Amino acid sequence: MDQRTLDRVTRYVVALAEFDRNARAAMCGDVSNEESAVRVYLEHHLHEPDLIRPVLGLASGSVVSVDAFVGALRLRAVAFYSGTEISEHEAMFDYSIDPDGTQYLLAVRFDTHGRVDRIDIES
Template identity: 35%
Template sequence: MTIEHDFFGILGSDDEGEVYWSEAVELGNESVDIDLNSPDEASVSVEALDIAAAMIHSIEDLDSQAKESLVADLSADGSQTLQYITQVLGELDDEALANALIWDSGDRQIDFLRSLRLQRVGFHPHHTKGDEHFAVLDYSISPDDTDALLVVVMDVNGDTVAISVES
């Protein structure tokens, strides 16, 4: 069985295996890797593919929504966002940090978040219920200088369900 979609083309295979699609899109002057995958094509609906395609078409809005979640997370107890900022500030030298920060409003944490670069968005169209991870956005402040990522997980409605730090 295969799935044919207007945006993604033909997905899947004759033996009902894994669904995978990838492409790079532009966000501002940066390239962002986008992938879509599911271990089982039978669990992927056309509606879920339509939602993923809409999110890709409005990648700027998705990025803004995720960054708003990061700002809101700053004040939470055990903030993953604050943990990421602290970790990366300890890793980067002054020159790398100066090159990474593209905003200078005087609020260092907000400038840091506004300077984050979206590296990758992974879509999981088989996760469409409740708080499942439908979209996973990987951010880095300086991909050449640190492996640390700030990860925002969104559900099928575009609501943030988790924020984590990965190295």
């Protein structure tokens, strides 16, 4: 990684909490989209009540709100793309509801301007 690339990705490290908040806000907003990765992820895991409700601290049969769900996601990894890897994405934040209970992640991608560009499900 050259110095210019290091300077660009340093902003994610220095302001990690801010980028995390931006990613979570984007995930909450994504639920209303017709092809929402967050909604698919949430609905998939709601079929596993023994996984979701304990993570959220809810009694069985409780309604799981999008805000509670997104708030309970754990930031598992942050990846940076440099050199020839840079296309439209510069950083990717991976979130999981329970890393030991599911193989699926929500991947929030940031563009070269530091804005959330895309949210996908990955395994």
